[in-house]
Amino acid sequence: MPLNDMQIRRTKPDAKAYTLSDGAGLSLLIEPNGSKSWRFRYRFGGKPKMISMGVYPTVSLAEARSRRDEARKLVSEGRNPSEVRKEKKLALAAENTTSFEAIAREWHKLKSMRWSVGYAADIMEAFEKDIFPYIGNRSVSEIKPLELLNVLRKIEARGALEKTRKVRQRCSEVFRYAIATGRCEVNPASELSSALDVNQAQNYPFLREEEIPLFNASLNEYTGSDLVKLATKLLMVTGVRTIELRMACWDEFDLENATWEVPEERMKMRRPHLVPLPVQAVAWLEELKVMTGNYRYVFPGRNDPNKPMSEASINQLIKRIGYGGRLTGHGFRHMMSTILHEQGFNSAWIEMQLAHADKNTIRGTYNHAQYFDDRKLMLQWYADKVFAPVAP
Structure with a gap:
């Protein structure tokens, strides 16, 4: 006799599990703990089979009957409901592993073994912020050029x-x-690339020597984040990459000896980098220590201090003080290289300071302290030059 909802709700558990039949292979299993679940029994290939149909009341009596009827139809077509269910699960799993986000993370994991930690983090941050929210759950085989173009245009x-x-x-x-x-x-x-407003041969804009005093004046007048302002000044006098600066940790600095050792996992060349600190840089770091010395990062994120500040922070400051399109954070490295070469400093010192490790200028076994004393004098000259007082 078919079941009804009132009967099912009133059914009590027993010391042993038992079933109530609804007919046509559908039954309700009542466990000693009181749980109730649907079962469908059928024969396929001459053998008895059974599959679950869900838990009552999540799956109602009407829904259980509908699922039973679908399974019976499959049997009549010569298809095993159990195998069809497995195929659907495999298809769903395959769909999940073909989403853009799943494949991007897989690709990132594979490639990041050869990247610095900071570089890998920047790539994933860009995906998570600008790509995944729009096409992350889309199958890569379904994404069309126009769809991706619209995302990139954001x-x-x-x-x-x-x-x-x-x-x-x-x-x-x-x-x-x-x-x-x-x-x-x-x-x-x-x-x-041809549909985007991007110059493939774009160089990082930088300041000429005569433009630096006016830039410094604008920087000093900036009323926004002191943290980002000090980061910009440090970037100017150390020659490091923006990513190396913003991910700097306090345990890398020896302010007493005016040195900063950037670990190899954060360097583009995968080599540790010893940076001599001009007296101005030490003073700025002492100022920063009061602000962020209790955190891991010298420049902690505004929203989450357990993460470094955003990669866009310095470029946003540059834009806000009126230098958008005329300068970027990376342009400070070009500025340093140009001024030091024009002053006649040894190219090997300059390339070493910029962590280029140019095989033509730095020969022999790599030594991260190479030319340290020379570079220390060079950077102090540079800091004095860049931040020289302006005559009234």
């Missing part, structure tokens, strides 16, 4: 043209990886 609209170029390149690498691993056949990012 970055472009912020004026972050260099970032747009880099993110498009990284998306293209993810799609190439997906093609190589058999999960899509077309790379929708490959032809988008």
Whole structure:
């Protein structure tokens, strides 16, 4: 006799599990603990089979009957409901592993072993902020060029043209990886560069020597974050990359001996880098220690102090004081290189300070303390030059 909801609700557990039949292979299993679950029994290939149909009351009597009828239809078509269910699970799992986010994280994990920690973090941060929210759950085989273009134009609209170029390149690498691993056949990012407002040969803009005093005046008048202002000044006199500065930790600094040792995992060249600190830099770091000395990072994030400040912080400051398009954080390295070379400093010292490790200027076994005393004098001269008092 078919079941009804009143009967099911009133059914009590017993010392042993037992079943109530609804007919046509559907039954309700009542466990000693009081749980109730649906079962469907059938024969396939001459053998008895059974599959679960869910738990009551999450799966109602009407829903259980509907699922039973679907399973009976499969049997009548010569298909095993149990195998069909497995196929659906595999298809869902495959769909999850073909989403752009899943493949991008897989690609990132594979590639990041050869990258610095900071560089790897920046790439993933860009994906999480600008790409995953829009196409992260989409299958790579379904993403069309126009769809990706619209996502990239959101970055472009912020004026972050260099970032747009880099993110498009990284998306293209993810799609190439997906093609190589058999999960899509077309790379929708490959032809988008011509549709974006990005100059592929774009150089990082930098200041000429005569422009520095006016920039410093604008920087000193900036009323925003003192943390970012000091970060900008340190970037100017150390020659490190923006990513190396913003991820700096306090345990890397020896202020008494005016040195900063950047660990190899954060360096682009995967080599530790010893930076001599001019007296101005030490003073700024002492000031920063009062502000952030209790944190791990010298420049902790505004919203989460357990993470470093945003990669855009310094460039945003530069834009706010009126130098957008005329200078970038990375441009300070070019500025340093130009001024020091024009002054006649040894190219090997300069390249070592910029951590280029140019094989033509730095020969023999790499030594992260190489030319340290020379570089110390050079950077002190440079800091005095860049931050020289302006005559009234």
